[in-house]
Structure formats: C-alpha cells, structure tokens
Amino acid sequence: MNFLEERIVKDGVVKEGNILKVDSFLNHQLDVELFDKMGEEWAERFKNEEINKILTIEASGIGIACIVARHFNVPVVFAKKSHSVNLDGEMYTAEVESFTHKNKNQVIVSKKFLNSGDKVLIIDDFLANGCALQGLISIINQAGASVSGIGIAIEKGFQNGGQIIRNMGYHLESLAIVDAMDASTGEIVFRK
Ligand code: G4P
Numbered sequence: 001m002n003f004l005e006e007r008i009v010k011d012g013v014v015k016e017g018n019i020l021k022v023d024s025f026l027n028h029q030l031d032v033e034l035f036d037k038m039g040e041e042w043a044e045r046f047k048n049e050e051i052n053k054i055l056t057i058e059a060s061g062i063g064i065a066c067i068v069a070r071h072f073n074v075p076v077v078f079a080k081k082s083h084s085v086n087l088d089g090e091m092y093t094a095e096v097e098s099f100t101h102k103n104k105n106q107v108i109v110s111k112k113f114l115n116s117g118d119k120v121l122i123i124d125d126f127l128a129n130g131c132a133l134q135g136l137i138s139i140i141n142q143a144g145a146s147v148s149g150i151g152i153a154i155e156k157g158f159q160n161g162g163q164i165i166r167n168m169g170y171h172l173e174s175l176a177i178v179d180a181m182d183a184s185t186g187e188i189v190f191r192k
Pocket of ligand 1: 018022023058097128129131
C-alpha cells in the first residue's frame with residue numbers, strides 16, 4: 001500500500017451508497033503534509049509532461065491543488081460552480097452533473113486565466129463517473145489549451161470515469177484506486 005492508501009485504511013470511513021468519507025484529512029479537515037506528499041508523487045509521475053498551469057474545481061480540489069502547485073511552480077486556477085450562467089462572453093462554461101449530489105451545475109472559468117497554448121495539469125480529490133473531469137477538459141479545449149495530465153487523489157474504480165478518461169488517451173494518475181468497498185465491514189480493496 002502507498003502512503004495515501006494507508007491513510008484511507010486508517011482514517012477513511014465506508015458509508016452506504018458507495019461513499020468513502022475522507023473528511024478528516026482530504027476534504028473538510030485538510031492534512032497539508034499529506035497534500036505535500038501527493039504533490040511530490042505527482043511531480044515524479046508527471047516529470048516528463050510540460051505543465052504551466054494547474055486547473056481544479058471548487059471546493060475540495062482547491063486546497064490540494066494549491067499545495068501540489070508548489071512542486072510544479074505554476075499558478076492554480078479553479079473552476080467555479082454556478083447555478084446562474086453569466087453569458088457575457090467572458091467565461092468558458094461547461095455543464096457538470098453530479099452523481100453524488102444528483103444535481104447539475106454550470107462550471108465556469110474566466111477567459112482571462114486560461115489561454116491557448118496553456119499546458120494544463122488537472123488536479124481533483126475524487127474521480128467517480130468523471131463528469132467533473134469532462135467539464136474541465138471541455139473548458140480547456142474551448143480555450144485552445146491542452147491537457148498535460150490528470151492527477152486524482154482517490155479514484156472509485158468500480159465507477160466508470162477512470163476507464164472513460166483513460167480510453168480518451170489522457171495521462172491519468174490516481175494515487176489510490178478503490179476497486180471495492182463494504183459498508184458493513186469497512187473493508188476497502190485497492191487496485192494493485
Ligand atoms: P464525477 O464528477 O466523477 O462524476 O463524480 P460525482 O458526480 O459522483 O461527484 C460529485 C461530488 O461528490 C464531487 O465533489 C466528488 O468529489 C464527490 N464524491 C464522489 N464520490 C465520493 C465519495 O465516495 N466520497 C466523497 N467524500 N466524495 C465523493 P463535489 O460535488 O465537486 O464537491 P466538493 O468538491 O465541493 O466537495
């Protein structure tokens with residue numbers, strides 16, 4: 001097991017409905033030392049990629065992306081979620097459906113902060129069905145920028161987002177891939 005898998009086993013809680021609660025270290029209380037290790041690991045895994053910007057999505061991605069960015073020395077841009085669409089032409093927008101929250105959000109990034117030619121590393125906490133990622137990729141494409149890589153903390157390998165993104169040819173590095181979990185026993189099975 002790697003350092004993140006060990007931490008998930010120690011402090012993660014498996015909930016009914018295939019939800020893994022990691023709010024004591026990843027997305028409510030934040031373990032900055034852990035984020036720093038994740039940054040070190042992604043810097044190694046993406047060392048052959050050209051990256052000049054990190055893109056993430058609010059809310060939970062922001063803290064992780066900021067610490068990780070120290071390992072790449074690049075700025076962080078986060079996509080905002082909004083129910084109302086500002087159609088003044090100053091924003092890139094994409095629609096994102098949340099499997100977990102059963103709602104739809106518009107995600108938006110100002111045209112000022114994503115430019116054609118940008119080489120973007122996407123960072124996020126969870127990958128489930130990949131809807132959030134698809135939205136971010138769409139925004140990067142609209143800007144004429146390119147995706148250099150995608151770093152995910154926890155991929156839920158039993159949902160299809162990871163497979164879809166890999167089949168599209170993206171360099172996806174998930175630090176922990178959960179292939180199965182059981183709310184009654186708390187057991188978590190990681191992909192080897
Ligand atoms: P998808 O983007 O991959 O399709 O995933 P999905 O719609 O299922 O995810 C919706 C939200 O729920 C995302 O956060 C995602 O991080 C989170 N999520 C998905 N599965 C789990 C899980 O097992 N445990 C936890 N803790 N979160 C999960 P979000 O809506 O963007 O919220 P936030 O970033 O503002 O926290």
